[in-house]
Amino acid sequence: MTPLFDPQLPADALLPLLVLASSLLPGLVVFFLGEARVGTRTALNLGGAFLKLGLVGWMILGVYHGQRYELRMPLLDDLDLVLRVGALSLLFLVLSAGLWLVTTVYAVGYLEQSPHRSRFFGFFSLCVTATVGVAMAGNLLTFLLFFEMLTLTTYPLVVHRGTEAARRAGVVYLTHTVLAGALLLAGTVWLYTLTGTLAFAPRGFVSEVASEHPAALTAIFALLIGGVGVKAALVPLHGWLPQAMVAPAPVSALLHAVAVVKAGAFGVVLIVYDVFGIEQAAALGVTGPLALVAAVTIVYGSLRALFQDDLKRRLAFSTVSQVSYIVLGVAIVGPLASVGGIVHLVHQGVMKITLFFCAGNLAETLGIHKVSEMNGVGRRMPWTMGAFTLAALGMIGVPPIAGFISKWYLSLGALEAGVHWPLYVLIASSLLNAAYFLPILHAAWMREPSGPWAEAAARASAQAGDGGGRPRPETRWLLLLPPLVTAALSVLIGLFASMPVSPLEWSLLIVEREFHYP
Structure with missing residues (x-):
């Protein structure tokens, strides 16, 4: 395992960490700003968004020419927290970083006269941090941690208005996503006991045990897909999504296009290709x-x-x-x-x-x-x-x-x-x-x-008295x-x-x- 601040660590290995920090740090600062600090809050939000997009843009050329950015941090015994940027993760990163920027601009205008803006933008930034963490996850454990962080950071956005309808929607959202987390955790633990690893691989990592445990792997697949399928709004696990529309428009945009739903769909792709492998998934039926x-x-x-x-x-x-x-x-x-x-x-x-x-x-x-x-x-x-x-x-x-x-x-x-x-x-x-x-x-x-x-x-x-002719x-x-x-x-x-x-x-x-x- 590579220590986080190893003096020999290549500078490129820190890029995934910088991508996380570009929204995490501004978000944490924003929480402590007074409501009247509009200029400072806007500068932090937009500065972080532009920085993240710039860092992601920097990595496009390297990944296009075959480079892979990876950072490992010790976490649990022989399991590391792995941030890795390859071609697939970069596609999701570009989407998240690009749409976060335009959504930030929109949210600044939309919430111009609203209360609790510092709270909103703080969780808004943390939500995007969790999303890019999902995108850069290099193993199933890292994916699980950021996937659950996404639940915790989006709930305050769903209930932001504080109305009775918003609170009801929040309960529905938490009920569904907590269930999703339980399914994903159960599948992850079970898979680790069978394979001894959780590291994503191009053709999956379950093939060595597939002949011995086909029924168990089928059940694990169902658990994992059920876990990510809640956020991907697969029927019959979709009920939270229409309820969450009581949230402000920037939150709705974030849920549908950048964060939660896309994280679920991205999770399906990872489970099929990088956990099971498409050939093995097809062989299991x-x-x-x-x-x-x-x-x-x-x-x-x-x-x-x-x-x-x-x-x-x-x-x-x-x-x-x-x-x-x-x-x-x-x-x-x-x-x-x-x-x-x-x-x-x-x-x-x-x-x-x-x-x-x-x-x-x-x-x-x-x-x-x-x-x-x-x-x-x-x-x-x-x-x-x-x-x-x-x-x-x-x-x-x-x-x-x-x-x-x-x-x-x-x-x-x-x-x-x-x-x-x-x-x-x-x-x-x-x-x-x-x-x-x-x-x-x-x-x-x-x-x-x-x-x-x-x-x-x-x-x-x-x-x-203008007869409707005055430009508006x-x-x-x-x-x-x-x-x-x-x-x-x-x-x-x-x-x-x-x-x-x-x-x-x-x-x-x-x-x-x-x-x-x-």
Whole structure:
């Protein structure tokens, strides 16, 4: 084991620690700032976000050329806390660091007049620290520790408003995630007693005991997937996610696109590839049931979204459906399907965070919370609804937006693997996506303005005596800039999918280098 401050430790080995510290240290300082210290708090948050993104960017070139950044710290007997950055972990790091920056900008604007901002931003930073810890975990023990830290740091964000509804949502969230932690811990301990190791490996580390303990390994797989599946919102473990929508919009964006849900999906990828190995998982017969669970979740989430009038709940059930594309891609067992699943980790994050930013803008600016209140809102907030439209079309799978790329590779992967039923699941999901997104777009752009927001706007114009002709700002620029940036990214990463170091090309690199597919 390498001591943490070994004088011979290469400087590159400290980069993973610096990535953690870039959000951990500002977050701890922010807790002790008074509410009036707005400038200091904002500088710490944005400074940490820019530093983290810069450190991650620095590592991209090294990892692209085959370098692996790793730091080991003594923890338990022969088990170390391992931070390791390879191609797969870097993809999740880029997503987390990039979207944390834009979410920080959005949160500064959204919470401008809110109480308890220091508490919020402190836990906000700790949440991202846990997320990047999950991304850099080099063994199952490290993953477990940061996965549980993620639960503890996101709970205060879910209940931040302090209302009765927020407290109820917090109880539901804790109930689900504590159960998830218990399942994950049980599976981890059981696996260690069988194998004597928890270190991630490109083809897994269970093959040596697979012939002796197939039933035990199957049970362990179920425990581990159950543990991460709660956060990935797999049916029937998804119930906490729609309930958590009582949280402020920046928290919803964080839960769906950057932190909790993505950590769960990332955990599924690690368990299938780096714990069991895809060949061994297929030999045990566990990939088929996993694919079935993913398919059920995709269709169920889309059906539930279709009947939600509350905009954030509709988006929440959309996440339940869309995140399982990642699980389906892994479970199909094939290189192209794996590429589709892994790249959707990024694509879904960028598109979904755009949708939640826009939902937050509608709520914060016009008091719109329901789909039925959105008639004509595109005329009042064209930039916000323009960003929403692009992200929604991407979710449906309209080219050339990012979502089309994911579905294309998932479809090719199913054909390559010789299984056709996932195609019908993807088609059904796309049709259902269209069914619950297109009516929103039609109402926002094609119908006459109506509802409380339109009546309030008409009264304000009449009182001002301008006949409604005076230009009005759409919303605060700190709220408008983030969705415009992420909506543009949704289009650009689809248009330039074949460019070097695009999410798609990086996913192809991961599958070739780390999963050893031909």
